[in-house]
Amino acid sequence: MLESSANLAPYACDPGESRGRRAAEPESPTRSCYQRDRDRVIHSGAFRRLQYKTQVFVYHEGDHFRTRLTHSIEVAQIARSISRALRLNEDLAEAIALAHDLGHTPFGHAGEDILGEMMAPYGGFDHNEQTFRIVTDLEHRYAHFRGLNLTWETLEGIVKHNGPLEGPNAGEKEIMKGGAGRFITAFCKDFDLEVGTFAGPEAQVAALADDIAYNNHDIDDGLRAGLFTVEDLQEIPLVGPTFSDVSKTYPGIDETSLIHESVRRLIDRMVNDLLEETKHRLDAAQPRNAADIRALDHPVVAFSREMRENERVLRSFLFSRMYRHDRVMRMTNEVKGVVEDLFQHFQAHPAALPDEWRDGTGSLDEKGRARLIADYIAGMTDRFAMQQHARLMGQEI
Template sequence: MQSFASNPQESRGRLVAEEESATRSPFQRDRDRIIHSTAFRRLKHKTQVFVYHEGDHFRTRLTHSIEVAQIARSIARSLGLNEDLAEAVALAHDLGHTPFGHAGEEALAHCMAEFGGFDHNEQTFRIVTLLERRYAAFDGLNLTWEALEGVVKHNGPLIGPHASAKALAKPVPSTISSYCAEWDLEIGEFAGPEAQVAAISDDIAYNNHDIDDGLRAGLFTLADLKDVPLAGPVIADVSARYPGLELSRLIHESIRRMINLMVRDVIAESTRRLVGIKSVAQVRARAAPVIAFSDEMRTNDRALKEFLFARMYRHHRVNQMTMKAKRVVSELFELHLAQPQCLPAEWQALMTGLDEAARARLVADYIAGMTDKFALETHRHLFDLYERL
């Protein structure tokens, strides 16, 4: 392991002190706690783009998280980083997503606009620090400082001169700022290299796998990708090497090669950026990420995103489902806030003595934790006059 890697034996520890495991490192325990969490299990029926009933082979948040973790481990291993920490952050990064992907998040953010807003990254942090209730000694998962830092900052600093314009455009979420007042996660600096690996692995996974899902759904064709950088040349090369190859194999072979090219680019560019860095503290203090694409690959990545935005995320079939999903989430929120007696008994009990903003946050926690399937079933039970109670 390189000197700039996060060393589990030098971890800053956990907010609630625990006896160390005799068989697992602190970062391995973080990973295992995430895998065994209720929120991780629910990702099975939370979708990326397509709602769960639209097909068995489209990505869910669970399969996506596993794919991100696999890519993150590969990159971390090649760079001499801590694979377990990279995997833990990768597995945790989507825990806070609502049902129905970004459509659900947009609807819940609109509902929560006057109550402090809603952001899936903050919701992930709420899950791992507050909402998981599995352990006798603490709420949340009591992850190490390094894992929590990775969850909060895997997309970069939240404040300060090195934060992105997107991060600076909104205040630090209250859950994170309150936690940092007790245990400073240094949100003005970049995260350690393993969290940066998890973030770029997310980009690699969802771009390539959304192409796969979009082709499977018939939202666009291989011919439509002909002029898209990276994708077009790779598809042309595979087609030339294997003339007459059946379509499904052509797609999978092309996707596999695109992922490989992007991973190799990250390893080469990051190796260059890590020259002269001797500690993880130096990684955090830099003005830019050390784990990154080359300029050429960054351009390719942007082109893929632009293509997917235009041809997939704004496709009329996706938009139709998006509108339905937003209506389901909005109506569930409004009903449960106005009529908390519709909540399960254990959630009703938590409402006692809360002001309106706190009640709204509790309702948001409840709805954000729903799977696509449960949200649709709950909506039907509550709004369909002919549904048997």
């Protein structure tokens, strides 16, 4: 049955009032437009490849660490729960959450960093815009259009889930300030995503659900990997007291259960803080519809000031004790070499590209070929990139 909008808040995105798709299509008789967007994301090749793209650890480090796929599913679950509590559109929030990491390279941020260096002379590389290009162009399985032909609201959420891309409210590092923003600019000429405003509330929920998921799950993965200990977390606001509360409530609890119970409570406390702060902001703004939320000069979905400070301290700890850990840095340097070698090899030997990629290189200039090579490498999984590197370079990393 089609989703009912009767229980949605007036400022939620109503599928019956969607601004539609770039290429007109008949509506589904059994699914709302946002449910259809979610399903198209799930059935995309880029989504399946997330199974073998990692966050911090390379795929062979262990089977129990997060991948981009498990992370995306966890973000979607948190986004749905928050949206339900705020009477927002759960399906739209889920579609944005599931799509938000499609543009990530193999090897997490290490892969993106080195691909960005390789692409610096050719317009740069940004995983957020790569996600946008995947859903609007690079996925081309449908007969009548390129990309997934998602609704305006889902595309807006993918592009602006971290805030406006230009104008007075844009972040200092937003992609529209650099060369890579030209793809979104070109797309917006005939399907304006209003990149100077904040996104609708569901996209704002998806963005903070992402923060909640990766902060807490990096605690889990970091502890399980032995990069730091429970004792190391004791001085971290919110985190240390939560672990202590669990230990006191359950004396003698084993470490695996301690970690799971503590992380579970941390997620719950962050979600509840977000709900309370967001309800205060909604009461102050009194939005009549989603357009009113977009017109504000600040996000309406947010953490309290105290929770934002707690999160800042936690991120600082994770940066120094996990992302800059000797073990992680050694792996990072190795995989950066893999991406750099692949890029340079395909630049020098475009005939080494697969047929479906090589066929388009003849008509491209140097900049266009570099972008095509970046698209090919960015779509690789960790495992495939390492296999290709070993095959093309004749050596293992």
